[in-house]
Amino acid sequence: xxxxxxxxxxxxxxxxxxxxxxxxxxxxxxxxxxxxxxxxxxxxxxxxxxxxxxxxxxxxxxxxxxxxxxxxxxxxxxxxxxxxxxxxxxxxxxxxxxxxxxxxxxxxxxxxxxxxxxxxxxxxxxxxxxxxxxxxxxxxxxxxxxxxxxxxxxxxxxxxxxxxxxxxxxxxxxxxxxxxxxxxxxxxxxxxxxxxxxxxxxxxxxxxxxxxxxxxxxxxxxxxxxxxxxxxxxxxxxxxxxxxxxxxxxxxxxxxxxxxxxxxxxxxxxxxxxxxxxxxxxxxxxxxxxxxxxxxxxxxxxxxxxxxxxxxxxxxxxxxxxxxxxxxxxxxxxxx
Amino acid sequence: xxxxxxxxxxxxxxxxxxxxxxxxxxxxxxxxxxxxxxxxxxxxxxxxxxxxxxxxxxxxxxxxxxxxxxxxxxxxxxxxxxxxxxxxxxxxxxxxxxxxxxxxxxxxxxxxxxxxxxxxxxxxxxxxxxxxxxxxxxxxxxxxxxxxxxxxxxxxxxxxxxxxxxxxxxxxxxxxxxxxxxxxxxxxxxxxxxxxxxxxxxxxxxxxxxxxxxxxxxxxxxxxxxxxxxxxxxxxxxxxxxxxxxxxxxxxxxxxxxxxxxxxxxxxxxxxxxxxxxxxxxxxxxxxxxxxxxxxxxxxxxxxxxxxxxxxxxxxxxxxxxxxxxxx
Numbered sequence: 001x002x003x004x005x006x007x008x009x010x011x012x013x014x015x016x017x018x019x020x021x022x023x024x025x026x027x028x029x030x031x032x033x034x035x036x037x038x039x040x041x042x043x044x045x046x047x048x049x050x051x052x053x054x055x056x057x058x059x060x061x062x063x064x065x066x067x068x069x070x071x072x073x074x075x076x077x078x079x080x081x082x083x084x085x086x087x088x089x090x091x092x093x094x095x096x097x098x099x100x101x102x103x104x105x106x107x108x109x110x111x112x113x114x115x116x117x118x119x120x121x122x123x124x125x126x127x128x129x130x131x132x133x134x135x136x137x138x139x140x141x142x143x144x145x146x147x148x149x150x151x152x153x154x155x156x157x158x159x160x161x162x163x164x165x166x167x168x169x170x171x172x173x174x175x176x177x178x179x180x181x182x183x184x185x186x187x188x189x190x191x192x193x194x195x196x197x198x199x200x201x202x203x204x205x206x207x208x209x210x211x212x213x214x215x216x217x218x219x220x221x222x223x224x225x226x227x228x229x230x231x232x233x234x235x236x237x238x239x240x241x242x243x244x245x246x247x248x249x250x251x252x253x254x255x256x257x258x259x260x261x262x263x264x265x266x267x268x269x270x271x272x273x274x275x276x277x278x279x280x281x282x283x284x285x286x287x288x289x290x291x292x293x294x295x296x297x298x299x300x301x302x303x304x305x306x307x308x309x310x311x312x313x314x315x316x317x318x319x320x321x322x323x324x325x326x327x328x329x330x331x332x333x334x335x336x
Numbered sequence: 337x338x339x340x341x342x343x344x345x346x347x348x349x350x351x352x353x354x355x356x357x358x359x360x361x362x363x364x365x366x367x368x369x370x371x372x373x374x375x376x377x378x379x380x381x382x383x384x385x386x387x388x389x390x391x392x393x394x395x396x397x398x399x400x401x402x403x404x405x406x407x408x409x410x411x412x413x414x415x416x417x418x419x420x421x422x423x424x425x426x427x428x429x430x431x432x433x434x435x436x437x438x439x440x441x442x443x444x445x446x447x448x449x450x451x452x453x454x455x456x457x458x459x460x461x462x463x464x465x466x467x468x469x470x471x472x473x474x475x476x477x478x479x480x481x482x483x484x485x486x487x488x489x490x491x492x493x494x495x496x497x498x499x500x501x502x503x504x505x506x507x508x509x510x511x512x513x514x515x516x517x518x519x520x521x522x523x524x525x526x527x528x529x530x531x532x533x534x535x536x537x538x539x540x541x542x543x544x545x546x547x548x549x550x551x552x553x554x555x556x557x558x559x560x561x562x563x564x565x566x567x568x569x570x571x572x573x574x575x576x577x578x579x580x581x582x583x584x585x586x587x588x589x590x591x592x593x594x595x596x597x598x599x600x601x602x603x604x605x606x607x608x609x610x611x612x613x614x615x616x617x618x619x620x621x622x623x624x625x626x627x628x629x630x631x632x633x634x635x636x637x638x639x640x641x642x643x644x645x646x647x648x649x650x651x652x653x654x655x656x657x658x659x660x661x662x663x664x
Contacts, residue, residue: 233439235394236432237442240426
């Protein structure tokens with residue numbers, strides 16, 4: 001197990017290095033001249049050249065990359081070329097909001113998607129099955145920016161049940177920072193009002209993100225359960241007197257969720273990218289909003305940092321998925 | 337003679353399939369007296385597993401019992417409610433041993449968890465809290481080494497023979513009166529097969545059980561079973577005590593099937609033709625297209641089971657005729 005972890009972490013290094021090469025080159029080949037952007041619109045040619053020298057933009061690209069890698073390895077993501085604040089601090093500030101949002105969405109999607117998919121499979125070709133199938137196609141097809149705006153119109157503007165934007169009520173204020181997740185920190189602080197406010201704020205963006213994920217999970221759970229129901233052990237378990245419900249919800253489901261776990265891991269990546277748009281719409285102060293600002297401002301240091309952080313998270317999630325596989329399937333555990 | 341534990345009479349089961357209605361069982365008669373091991377023999381596709389499913393009440397949703405009854409301890413299982421079958425028959429009164437223990441076990445649960453699940457719902461109430469203890473005892477009886485540890489292991493960690501022993505123990509766990517075994521030794525190698533057969537024989541005697549043993553192998557029947565019933569294409573063709581059937585088989589199918597057995601076959605012959613499709617079964621006696629002594633009458637009338645003696649029944653009016661040399 002420990003050996004597996006070490007091996008997987010070592011294997012993640014070349015992948016992340018590849019990611020750094022790719023993003024570094026991509027960021028630097030775009031026509032925008034970072035020195036010119038930094039110098040501002042009114043700067044003279046000479047001022048631009050000075051800035052180019054100061055920041056090292058005049059050196060060959062591979063040298064710049066070497067310096068960049070050296071900094072990253074020593075834990076320094078550099079300073080924002082825009083605000084001159086350390087990018088690492090910005091990431092630390094915005095990352096928990098995004099993680100909280102994505103985890104809430106995934107939790108919602110999993111808790112609803114797996115039972116829904118299972119029910120559809122048990123009532124194969126029944127009304128519920130057809131409803132779930134049609135609804136999940138809809139859930140996958142709907143554009144999240146449109147869906148987000150519809151939710152805002154209905155629940156925030158029309159019904160006024162939920163707040164339109166933000167992460168917590170302005171006059172309530174953020175809870176004392178422990179984990180960075182407001183839902184957890186507010187409970188740790190024993191502040192019920194903060195918890196309720198956080199929950200009300202996260203509801204709409206989390207639902208927006210959860211819908212396509214829920215559709216995917218429900219479809220995979222349905223296919224997995226249908227498949228498992230054909231296996232011989234289901235017949236055996238019936239023949240030796242297991243109650244039907246327990247066969248489906250315990251013995252079959254445990255086999256079926258193994259495939260769904262892989263999907264949930266992959267969804268995490270997809271959710272990070274949808275989060276960018278959703279955070280912008282709901283004014284959610286997360287990594288996605290930060291990335292949008294950074295791109296618009298040509299703040300290449302911030303863009304590189306965000307990409308790298310997302311890459312690291314993605315690699316970690318993949319390792320986590322394999323570990324969960326091991327927990328669910330003893331035959332996999334033996335190979336870990 | 338006292339009432340048999342299980343008495344299947346005139347059982348007919350059909351399954352609606354894509355190609356129409358399959359008459360899988362046409363007329364099956366079977367008796368399992370208390371304390372005896374009864375073998376059901378037939379080629380693949382003759383309806384053996386459908387018979388088991390009908391008794392256990394686990395026929396697929398598209399199957400229907402069209403006629404007949406399955407009397408178990410005086411109660412008709414063919415017309416019992418699904419709730420009664422689930423609560424009082426499967427796992428409790430009737431224990432089941434499957435064909436392939438690897439496929440039958442759930443790969444992601446410990447074997448103890450799986451065995452305890454049956455006990456949780458079907459063990460006598462006074463055993464509450466002692467289920468695991470009972471399993472450990474049973475695993476000892478079926479000679480699984482280190483029973484305590486075995487319960488905490490997963491199916492793939494056992495050999496084929498060990499897994500079959502586990503499932504035999506599982507079948508016995510709630511003190512059933514009847515054991516149903518579906519070719520439990522076909523997936524095993526020959527030496528393991530012998531051990532498992534001996535174990536079954538000893539356990540049935542020790543626990544005072546009755547057993548229905550389904551197989552295609554007359555050799556296994558000869559070693560294990562007290563009585564044997566031969567079925568062909570969903571019809572019982574002959575039934576008798578094992579010794580008598582082997583020595584005096586009368587139905588042409590039973591005689592030819594016995595002749596195929598390696599101990600007896602003088603040359604590789606086999607029975608010409610193959611088991612007919614249940615969608616378009618032959619009329620009359622279903623064996624007539626492959627029967628060397630069939631006459632016109634066999635194609636039109638389904639032969640009744642005759643009883644030349646009290647414990648021997650034959651569904652062939654022409655059973656006294658000798659078969660042509662080439663066939664027998």
